[in-house]
Amino acid sequence: MAGVVQDMEITSPPPDGISDLSFSSQADYLAASSWDNQVRIYEIQPTGQSILKASYAHEAPALCVTWSKDGSKVVSGGADKAGRMYDVATGQSTQIAAHDEAIKSMNFLDQGQQILATGSWDKTVKYWDLRSPQPIGTVALPERVYCMDSRQQLMVVGTADRHVVLFDLNNPTTIFKQTVSPLKWQTRTVSCFLDGSGYAIGSIEGRVGIQYLNEKDQTRNFSFKCHRDDAKNVYCVNDISFHPVYGTFSTCGADGTIVFWDKDSKQRLKSLPKMNDTIACTTFNRSGNIFAYAVSYDWSKGYKFAAPGNTNRIMLHSVQDQDIRPKNMPQQR
Template identity: 30%
Template sequence: MAPATQWEVAQPPHDAVSSLVFVPDSHKLLVSSWDKNVYLYNVGPNGAEEASLIKSYEFRAPILDACFGADEHEAFTAGLDEQVKRVDLTTGEQTLMSKHTAPVRCVVYSPEHSLLISASWDCTLHVHNMATGLASSPLPLTIKLPGKPHAMAASPSKLVVAMTARLVHIYDLPTIAKAITTKEPVVQPWQQRESSLKFLTRAVACMPNDAGYATSSIEGRVAVEWFEDTEKSQARKYAFKCHRLPAPEEEGGDIVYPVNALAFHPKYGTFASGGGDSTVALWDAEAKRRMRQLTKFPDSVAALAFSKDGKYLAIGVCPGFETGMEDYSGEGRTKVFIRELGENEARGKGAK
């Protein structure tokens, strides 16, 4: 069995990592940061020998999220400057897609439906039909949200938006695509749910088989739910405590850390969680058990991403606010690690 190996990427961002995403068809990695840059790295196929910076792209404000578009030459960004931009990763050219009226927290691209969707703290989603091309791209479809979005993720057919007040809206992507074509003014969520978690949602990730999703909170918990709205399916949902450490004996209880990141393995359906306790854990969603915990990292784990073939796990590490720092700086402490997974490291109990 091939053992796991792990290395640190050279030339990391200068401030906190906000997102990580692998290109769909290769081992290139896109990293967005609070240092107002997006970085493109080459991660493989020869491991550490090629874990190098290809290019960086500068913006006028911190980037809160980024995603790839239709191919490895196109990316989209969500900025603190309220803008959603397209980036040509070959030329570096930036194109304004839309402007919200508050910072843009999340951006996702649906390859199945050629939809670009951004979620802003102005309580709206902007949806672009990228199949029409940039030249003919009309004003985006705007979907009003009942709360401020904090996390968003897409599966092949669904979009999950987690908001304040424990609100979770699930949208049907084919319905959104049809609404753009027919110019329907209002798009209703496919389902409206209340989060299984009691506190603010920090991350959302969708199962690759389109069956459901996981959410995590600031209060050291993860919930796993299924889309199918039947009594049997909903009875399967569960939540559990994680990323906690025993408090000093005289205090009792646990020290609770936020679960900042979630990512599903594309092949096995298991998932990884990363927390403010500087650890990454791998979980079997079906068996409801922790498979393993990786060796502790030097700082809080801010972001996670599996490569599309499931070979690599990228881990963004930077100082968190768990220690009560008043003067925050990720300079010199922000790191990106790449773990080449062992043969069965992310394989669940029932995986084939």
């Protein structure tokens, strides 16, 4: 997307709320899950133009989506209590996971191509080997899963009532540590550092917490305010996405803004122009030079504001190196 200055809109976006976005780690293919029960897969061309390549359906709203590590499969979870997998090569979709309630989050573990973790409102995390119809492990949690992320040996699950459950993926069926969010209000999103040494957590009150795992790093923990306006209105932090190269990160909010941050220098790097609607979810592509974000209703004001005329757009932002590079890193020559 060299030379693209203005953010470009993806063609054929979902007609209903966009719940999650995920780029393949192998190519510029973007998957989007939506409240219209569909998961769509787009090819992003070097020009920034997009082509809708495929779609498949859940039987209720699709709430989360991610890619297998080798880029050959897309998996998604939905309010139909099912995890579904789309095979890019064959174009076939199959059910590969099941819970007693909606599946809200899922992640492929770094330990193996085929092991998938699913988190549900039924207060469990289940692990699945995609070659087997039964889970290979189930862990009971204190509350419903709202968000989940994994990187390296770390998996972090944020649940209702501000519980944060940490897993060491060397022993995935045992809870490694259970704690409470450093933020005072409901957890909205969680994202692991690239090296698995900690995580960022966002809440409904416009605040993000940076948390390290090791005792010796605890002094580096901090929280900061974001997604608030001059009138002292406070907005949800809807998503946190780490840059795949630099480890800096983005936050997006119900205030229609996106900000890039450097946690190590505790500085704001760049703010994108404010949108007229809420930003529901975000993701970087594998090289970090394309940033996708969904301008879509985020349910922060309840069902009464989920109007048929709401905007649903997926935008592509061409990431400039100086906007995302850490402050203390010298510029590449």
